[in-house]
Amino acid sequence: MNRDASYDAVIVGAGVAGALIAKRLTGAGMRVLVLEAGPGTSRSLDGYTQHLETFYAATAKSPESPWPPAVGAPQPDTTSLRNNDGYFVQRGPNLYGSSYTRLWGGSTLHWLGVSLRMLPEDFRMRSRHGVARDWPLDYTALAPYYEKAEREIGVSADVADQHYLGLSFSEGYDYPMRRIPPSYSDRVLGAAVDGMPVTMGDEEIAIRVRSYPAARNSIPRGDYQPVGAVDIGPEGRSGTSNLGERCQGNTSCTPICPVQAKYNAGKSMAQADQRLLTVQVQAVASKVRIDPVTGDVQGIEYKRYEDVGSPVHTTHLATGRVYILAAHATENAKLMLASGLEGPRGQVGRTLMDHPALYAWGMAPLDVGAYRGPQSTSGIEDLRGGAFRARHASFRFDIGNDGWRATTGAPDTAVADAVMKRNLFGPALRAQLETTLPRHVRLSLAVEQLPDPDNRISIDPNYLDAFGNPRPVIDYRIDDYTLAGMAAASDVARAVFRRAGITDCSDPDKGSWFPSAFYQGREFRYHGMGHFAGTHAMGDDPSGSVVNADQRAWEHSNLFLVGSGSFPTMGTSNPTLTLAALALRTADRLVATLAE
Amino acid sequence: MITEQNLVTDENRLERFLAFSAEVTAFTVFELQGTGQAEAYLKTIGDVVGAALLDEILTVHGKQMSTTGDEGRPARNAYLRREIFGSEKLGPIARNIVKLWYSGVWYELPTAWTENYGPAPKDVTFVVSPASYVEGLLWTAIGAHPAGAKAPGYGSWAAAPRIPRFAGDPAHLPAAADEEPARLPA
Numbered sequence A: 001m002n003r004d005a006s007y008d009a010v011i012v013g014a015g016v017a018g019a020l021i022a023k024r025l026t027g028a029g030m031r032v033l034v035l036e037a038g039p040g041t042s043r044s045l046d047g048y049t050q051h052l053e054t055f056y057a058a059t060a061k062s063p064e065s066p067w068p069p070a071v072g073a074p075q076p077d078t079t080s081l082r083n084n085d086g087y088f089v090q091r092g093p094n095l096y097g098s099s100y101t102r103l104w105g106g107s108t109l110h111w112l113g114v115s116l117r118m119l120p121e122d123f124r125m126r127s128r129h130g131v132a133r134d135w136p137l138d139y140t141a142l143a144p145y146y147e148k149a150e151r152e153i154g155v156s157a158d159v160a161d162q163h164y165l166g167l168s169f170s171e172g173y174d175y176p177m178r179r180i181p182p183s184y185s186d187r188v189l190g191a192a193v194d195g196m197p198v199t200m201g202d203e204e205i206a207i208r209v210r211s212y213p214a215a216r217n218s219i220p221r222g223d224y225q226p227v228g229a230v231d232i233g234p235e236g237r238s239g240t241s242n243l244g245e246r247c248q249g250n251t252s253c254t255p256i257c258p259v260q261a262k263y264n265a266g267k268s269m270a271q272a273d274q275r276l277l278t279v280q281v282q283a284v285a286s287k288v289r290i291d292p293v294t295g296d297v298q299g300i301e302y303k304r305y306e307d308v309g310s311p312v313h314t315t316h317l318a319t320g321r322v323y324i325l326a327a328h329a330t331e332n333a334k335l336m337l338a339s340g341l342e343g344p345r346g347q348v349g350r351t352l353m354d355h356p357a358l359y360a361w362g363m364a365p366l367d368v369g370a371y372r373g374p375q376s377t378s379g380i381e382d383l384r385g386g387a388f389r390a391r392h393a394s395f396r397f398d399i400g401n402d403g404w405r406a407t408t409g410a411p412d413t414a415v416a417d418a419v420m421k422r423n424l425f426g427p428a429l430r431a432q433l434e435t436t437l438p439r440h441v442r443l444s445l446a447v448e449q450l451p452d453p454d455n456r457i458s459i460d461p462n463y464l465d466a467f468g469n470p471r472p473v474i475d476y477r478i479d480d481y482t483l484a485g486m487a488a489a490s491d492v493a494r495a496v497f498r499r500a501g502i503t504d505c506s507d508p509d510k511g512s513w514f515p516s517a518f519y520q521g522r523e524f525r526y527h528g529m530g531h532f533a534g535t536h537a538m539g540d541d542p543s544g545s546v547v548n549a550d551q552r553a554w555e556h557s558n559l560f561l562v563g564s565g566s567f568p569t570m571g572t573s574n575p576t577l578t579l580a581a582l583a584l585r586t587a588d589r590l591v592a593t594l595a596e
Numbered sequence B: 001m002i003t004e005q006n007l008v009t010d011e012n013r014l015e016r017f018l019a020f021s022a023e024v025t026a027f028t029v030f031e032l033q034g035t036g037q038a039e040a041y042l043k044t045i046g047d048v049v050g051a052a053l054l055d056e057i058l059t060v061h062g063k064q065m066s067t068t069g070d071e072g073r074p075a076r077n078a079y080l081r082r083e084i085f086g087s088e089k090l091g092p093i094a095r096n097i098v099k100l101w102y103s104g105v106w107y108e109l110p111t112a113w114t115e116n117y118g119p120a121p122k123d124v125t126f127v128v129s130p131a132s133y134v135e136g137l138l139w140t141a142i143g144a145h146p147a148g149a150k151a152p153g154y155g156s157w158a159a160a161p162r163i164p165r166f167a168g169d170p171a172h173l174p175a176a177a178d179e180e181p182a183r184l185p186a
Helices: A016-027 A045-057 A078-083 A125-129 A139-153 A184-193 A265-271 A329-338 A412-420 A426-439 A480-500 A576-595 B013-025 B029-034 B038-049 B051-062 B073-085 B091-103 B111-117 B130-134
Strands: A002-012 A032-035 A089-093 A196-200 A203-207 A277-280 A283-290 A297-304 A314-325 A357-363 A376-380 A395-400 A440-447 A456-458 A473-476 A516-519 A522-525 A559-561
Touching (some): A002 A016, A002 A576, A016 A032, A016 A139, A016 A265, A016 A576, A032 A283, A045 B130, A139 A265, A184 A376, A184 A395, A184 A480, A283 A329, A314 A329, A314 A576, A329 A456, A357 A480, A357 A522, A412 A426, A412 B091, A426 A440, A426 B013, A426 B073, A480 A516, A480 A522, B013 B029, B013 B051, B013 B073, B038 B051, B038 B130, B073 B091
Parallel strands (some): A002 A032, A002 A314, A032 A277, A089 A473, A314 A559
Antiparallel strands (some): A196 A203, A283 A297, A297 A314, A357 A440, A376 A395, A395 A440, A456 A473, A516 A522
């Protein structure tokens, strides 16, 4: 085995958490090695453009379509999730419906960019609502890091829109960039819906269409400089270009922002001090080596490959003073388990969560200008919190600007349908498209899920990938708490459509295929939001957690597990901003530790 | 009957293809040429089902070229539906030509067609090229832009959509002054 030079810190994973920590540590003069399982093709603007071309040429424009995996770093994709024949080994009873990408830049290469903070009550589910567990941190403790994260990843919002359900901001604070202009369709829907009362148990809650904070470049405030597209060249050129300093409205946050106006982890990597940063791509971490006496990590074994299409690889050892697993909630757990590290009380891999989500889609009475703008710009956030959470899950709506793309595959499928089934051509065809597609409305109803120890990632020697690394085995069940939340969310969506005069066209049989879940005689077709969480949860003591509030492993003093795997609960916010805030907090702790 | 005047040749095939395409897409020849995709689509059709079938469509279409303008449209549509779109042999190809222009995708032909008129080993669903996706006409038709390309600019999405008018649009019957301003010289 080849042994690399030693570093101050070895980070596994060039995604958002790893990149933010690499930037912070190199900025403090630390020498950092980043091991990335996937290729580094998104580092140069030319390489990134190739990914864009791959997307253009893809027949199925799924979230992963621009980002094909290497043989040695397989990943789940939407098609294989539906067929249950891919990277995941799913044991049910429900199918886990989310995917992620193993590449330099990670899944931020195809995330939507929603950057909501968690609510204060989300951190205290046990004390406040009598369910699940509390975080070892509260909103107040994390708030300064939310501010830092919003600056690091570049979030656009007006703070005036964001005071709801107890969210507070420091005196005089505003986001680094002005809010992304709400879409025409947001305004049409808002005019119909704002102030609409919704009954949740004993509570009556008024809902409204609200612009959400997004990690997409907008008009900067003060001295903030938006960060554009990444362009790290083979000859050592490192940096960002002014392409992408504003969102241009490509309607393609997912699967690929053509100009990188949307944040991806590459931007933080490009801002790290390159003199102190070593990035090893095509390097799949396969084992964490532990000193059996002290429990400390001695090194991380990784499998390096030259050819993305081949299983041929060589094994190496990376060593440092501290080790940070930032490989993804699934991959972190998998790597730990593959190293024989099950954590206190075997908790590694357990309490896997997601936001199982439903679609509601309809036809507005007038043009709302669908298929234009960032894929969404607003949501309905008022049902993220409330006393009803003692009984069922909370939820939020994402209001699409991209019509029925996610639900039925429109507009392409609408063309095929009009030509093949309606037998249209010429002016009648064009008229059919222009009078229907601009009226398409889509809501995503993302529902909270609580930690359940039986929902878990495990490994099985019978299921290995081409490198002999284990594939994730998933046990997953959506419980009544979440199903009751789905029922409530569906009812609210129906009421919203009714109020806005939108014809409800939600028909899972006519849409893309999604797995079913059943509750009180109702069937829900859900999909994953890509919000993997909980697999190495943080807590106040080892009896109920894998890491402490600093994301340091209870059993290994020089090992940190970062990312949404550390979330004890996840509320309804998209996890990236919170995991970024936690990563920055951990980075501060690491700087202090390494300086000792 | 194929007259000499009606004959499709290597010299006039592109022009004839554009004329047919304009008729069945409701976009002008000028707009179709602006996509830069005409040659690629001709080649695609030739590669997958052979040029002879396309020539047959263009020949049938050519017989009706005498009625022009909006007044002649109902008659032409009825003719196209009867002779081309209603034909077991030509209909599926014609529908694929419409879909090619609208989405840049060649769709696999119905099994019944392949059984009767195949085999066509290259007949699978594919995007002709990255550019053909970007040049799909459907985006223009709905007042939008292809996802991931031709971005309309910061904040453009806050305004009401503008759906371009077109000749023969039953939703917005154009006044005479709204007739397509740009036409290729004859």
